[in-house]
Amino acid sequence: MRTRAIIIKKQPVKEHDQLISCYTEEFGKLTAMAKGSLKKESIQAMHVDLFNLVDFDLVSGRATPIIAGAQLENGHGFIKSNLNALAAAYFFLEAIDKIVFDNEKDPLLWRFIENVFRLLDKKVKEGENDFSEFIHEKQAELLKIMGYAPNLSECCLCLSPTSGNHRAYSQDLGGALCSDCFLSGQKGIFIKMNDSSVSEIIFQGIAEKKFDSLNLIKAVTI
Ligand SMILES: [Zn+2]
Numbered sequence: 001m002r003t004r005a006i007i008i009k010k011q012p013v014k015e016h017d018q019l020i021s022c023y024t025e026e027f028g029k030l031t032a033m034a035k036g037s038l039k040k041e042s043i044q045a046m047h048v049d050l051f052n053l054v055d056f057d058l059v060s061g062r063a064t065p066i067i068a069g070a071q072l073e074n075g076h077g078f079i080k081s082n083l084n085a086l087a088a089a090y091f092f093l094e095a096i097d098k099i100v101f102d103n104e105k106d107p108l109l110w111r112f113i114e115n116v117f118r119l120l121d122k123k124v125k126e127g128e129n130d131f132s133e134f135i136h137e138k139q140a141e142l143l144k145i146m147g148y149a150p151n152l153s154e155c156c157l158c159l160s161p162t163s164g165n166h167r168a169y170s171q172d173l174g175g176a177l178c179s180d181c182f183l184s185g186q187k188g189i190f191i192k193m194n195d196s197s198v199s200e201i202i203f204q205g206i207a208e209k210k211f212d213s214l215n216l217i218k219a220v221t222i
Helices: 043-045 084-099 107-125 132-145 180-182 199-206 213-221
Strands: 002-013 017-024 029-035 055-058 064-073 167-170 173-176 189-191
Touching: 002 084, 002 107, 017 107, 017 213, 043 064, 055 107, 084 107, 084 132, 084 199, 084 213, 107 132, 132 199, 167 180, 173 180, 189 199
Parallel strands: 029 064
Antiparallel strands: 002 017, 002 055, 017 029, 055 064, 167 173, 167 189
């Protein structure tokens, strides 16, 4: 079974093997074994690196499928040469790793993932160095594709419309709160129009985990 895939995580197992998590075009997210990929002379090791767009065969193994005949389609080398871009790229790897379910093919999500790394690579190539707008735009897009985009224009409790600068976001309820509900004691954080921190809170809420890459993004952009 041949498929294209983006590599999202690598874990060494045994002496020379690696467990590779990837998002594939044909089967969605899955984990497969790359046998011998930690040997010094392994060509496959170079191909199954993070962020790489590869094309490989999956053959059935005992516990996990095995990657065979990996071909590199795009190594996204520009991303790897720029710390800001790398931090942005890590966020999307982490998001896919933490919130996408295994073995669910989703052509829309595949196109998103393929695009995010291709565009980021292109931006670095063209000399860009600030990706904060790109990150926020793509975070919102990813939430929408996965069905997690919050409706911030009406209060999730009383359904009254929320006005621009007087609304909060409740992580527990997963929606916006009007100022009345917020002031009556509902837990939430105040948000401004188009506040990008909401996306980050939603991602971490869905994953029920902190995202390490968000600290990395803050560290490199200050
Ligand atoms: Zn309300």
